Amino acid sequence: MKIAVLVKQVPGSESALPLNNYQNWIEESSVTFVMNPPDNYALEEALLIKERLDEGEVVIVSMGPDRVQKVIREGLAKGADRGIHIKESPEIVKDPLLIAKSFTTVLKEENFDLVLSGLQSDDTGMGQTGVLIGEMLGASTATLAIETRLEGDHIKVKRELEAGWFQWVQLPLPASISIQSGLNTPRYPSLKGIMGAKKKVIKCISSDLASKQAQTIDKIFIPQTSKQTEVIEADVDVAVSRIVEILKSEIKVF
Amino acid sequence: MDILVVLEDSQGSLHRLSKEAIVGAQELGGKVVALAIGKHCEQIASECLSFDLENVITVNHELVSTYNADGYSNIVKTIIEANSPKIIVTGHTYQTRDFMPRVSAALDIPFIPDIISFSEGSFVKQVLNAKLNATASFSTDQVILSFQSAAFTEENITPGSCSAKAFDVNLDSSIVRSKTEDPFQEDAGDVDLESAELLVSVGRGIEKEENIPMAFELAKVLGAEVSASRPVVDSGWIDSFRQVGSSGSNVAPKLYFSLGISGAIQHVVGMKGAKAILAINKDKDAPIFEIADYAVVGNVLEIVPKLTEALKNQ
Numbered sequence: 001m002k003i004a005v006l007v008k009q010v011p012g013s014e015s016a017l018p019l020n021n022y023q024n025w026i027e028e029s030s031v032t033f034v035m036n037p038p039d040n041y042a043l044e045e046a047l048l049i050k051e052r053l054d055e056g057e058v059v060i061v062s063m064g065p066d067r068v069q070k071v072i073r074e075g076l077a078k079g080a081d082r083g084i085h086i087k088e089s090p091e092i093v094k095d096p097l098l099i100a101k102s103f104t105t106v107l108k109e110e111n112f113d114l115v116l117s118g119l120q121s122d123d124t125g126m127g128q129t130g131v132l133i134g135e136m137l138g139a140s141t142a143t144l145a146i147e148t149r150l151e152g153d154h155i156k157v158k159r160e161l162e163a164g165w166f167q168w169v170q171l172p173l174p175a176s177i178s179i180q181s182g183l184n185t186p187r188y189p190s191l192k193g194i195m196g197a198k199k200k201v202i203k204c205i206s207s208d209l210a211s212k213q214a215q216t217i218d219k220i221f222i223p224q225t226s227k228q229t230e231v232i233e234a235d236v237d238v239a240v241s242r243i244v245e246i247l248k249s250e251i252k253v254f
Numbered sequence: 255m256d257i258l259v260v261l262e263d264s265q266g267s268l269h270r271l272s273k274e275a276i277v278g279a280q281e282l283g284g285k286v287v288a289l290a291i292g293k294h295c296e297q298i299a300s301e302c303l304s305f306d307l308e309n310v311i312t313v314n315h316e317l318v319s320t321y322n323a324d325g326y327s328n329i330v331k332t333i334i335e336a337n338s339p340k341i342i343v344t345g346h347t348y349q350t351r352d353f354m355p356r357v358s359a360a361l362d363i364p365f366i367p368d369i370i371s372f373s374e375g376s377f378v379k380q381v382l383n384a385k386l387n388a389t390a391s392f393s394t395d396q397v398i399l400s401f402q403s404a405a406f407t408e409e410n411i412t413p414g415s416c417s418a419k420a421f422d423v424n425l426d427s428s429i430v431r432s433k434t435e436d437p438f439q440e441d442a443g444d445v446d447l448e449s450a451e452l453l454v455s456v457g458r459g460i461e462k463e464e465n466i467p468m469a470f471e472l473a474k475v476l477g478a479e480v481s482a483s484r485p486v487v488d489s490g491w492i493d494s495f496r497q498v499g500s501s502g503s504n505v506a507p508k509l510y511f512s513l514g515i516s517g518a519i520q521h522v523v524g525m526k527g528a529k530a531i532l533a534i535n536k537d538k539d540a541p542i543f544e545i546a547d548y549a550v551v552g553n554v555l556e557i558v559p560k561l562t563e564a565l566k567n568q
Binding site for chain 2: 017095100119123131134159160162166214221223228234236243246
């Protein structure tokens with residue numbers, strides 16, 4: 001079982017997010033980067049599948065400038081076997097189709113049985129790369145997986161639907177599956193793992209970004225709230241009587 | 255056809271986000287055609303006949319009687335190829351996220367997802383965990399757009415009249431490679447949050463399970479349903495069918511009364527369509543206050559029992 005895990009490096013949730021001079025993305029120099037949290041769950045699921053089977057290979061595939069080698073190493077320290085770094089620089093492409101084409105070129109040569117990815121990235125939040133790649137590879141696809149069961153030449157995936165509904169889908173391999181956060185408990189790397197990761201191989205490949213971007217991010221800005229909010233900061237009794245008045249005369253619930 | 259709106263079946267009726275997508279399509283301007291797929295396609299189409307659309311295409315085929323990504327992506331692809339719409343519009347639902355990228359990759363049409371507004375070829379979406387907004391644009395002849403919940407209001411659908419017409423597709427059974435089982439609920443509740451007029455919603459600020467009845471009592475005097483945020487459901491204090499947010503229900507009540515909910519983006523996307531938001535939270539910087547109409551800074555555990563008493567006397 002050969003499993004690829006697509007991992008993205010994104011700004012951490014506590015990171016500063018200063019706009020760059022062109023105001024079309026953030027100024028990276030003062031950003032703290034982390035592994036995209038949903039991808040961390042995808043990595044854990046890949047490691048669990050390999051451990052259950054007691055055979056196979058988990059390969060971390062990440063695209064981006066040199067800094068992304070840090071998250072590849074982190075994945076290797078957690079137990080992945082090797083890494084592939086699709087290099088891009090200096091500008092980061094944000095067109096999902098172009099990114100997916102770049103991944104597909106690399107993944108095709110490797111003939112993976114499974115491609116796992118997080119359901120979306122915390123930076124651009126396009127939420128489609130795993131499925132685009134699945135289609136481009138001619139693989140079967142499923143999203144929002146909250147449980148996986150490998151059964152011979154197919155995989156059963158429990159999908160989260162809306163409003164508390166779920167669904168089991170059985171996919172033939174190869175399959176590209178995007179993983180919902182929270183389906184497992186991602187491990188921390190052990191000291192032995194961290195030491196071992198230094199000897200593992202990261203293959204660097206130049207990205208194939210020859211074609212034109214079909215979609216671009218042109219500008220980013222701080223959202224303006226248009227809502228008029230009435231702030232009620234008062235004694236409990238005063239607050240209660242104001243709430244009663246609001247419910248009665250403004251929202252008219254009774 | 256200028257715009258194709260791909261509709262979604264929500265257990266036999268038209269999904270709320272599909273109605274909002276129709277509003278978005280009408281605002282984009284041009285000839286709008288809607289597409290309904292599956293065993294309920296005629297019911298779905300009949301809900302659209304009083305809207306200002308060119309027509310509604312219905313597709314029913316045994317391979318897509320219920321939703322599956324293989325079948326749906328093939329049908330949407332076929333309709334796009336046959337009609338060459340410039341823009342394909344849909345609600346940003348879990349189902350859209352499951353199959354629409356397949357259409358995008360197969361036809362090489364960019365997909366700009368989760369749009370909150372637009373003006374003149376420029377589409378606004380949230381980035382970096384909703385801390386910033388971005389404008390995105392496309393340079394191709396065709397584009398796929400999905401609109402975030404509450405980007406538009408379904409009441410703003412332009413009325414009119416149109417007719418439905420069935421479209422026969424030839425689907426080879428080899429197209430559907432995945433086997434999809436029937437959807438199920440883990441704890442089947444008979445609570446319909448999405449059509450509730452009033453919601454009292456519980457967050458982490460309720461502090462412990464013993465305090466949950468407080469919310470139910472308040473809901474009872476208001477005639478409201480009780481909902482919750484994910485942390486409360488994950489703690490097992492409230493049934494999962496009551497969860498609001500990206501992994502729960504998408505609600506748009508007349509009043510969303512939140513008790514101790516901080517307002518993480520995953521929650522906010524599921525409730526920001528509420529007509530009025532009344533929020534109680536101890537933390538005056540809680541993100542929920544940014545979208546609230548009324549921001550009560552205070553302790554839920556002190557305010558709610560007194561409020562319930564006061565309401566009983568009304």
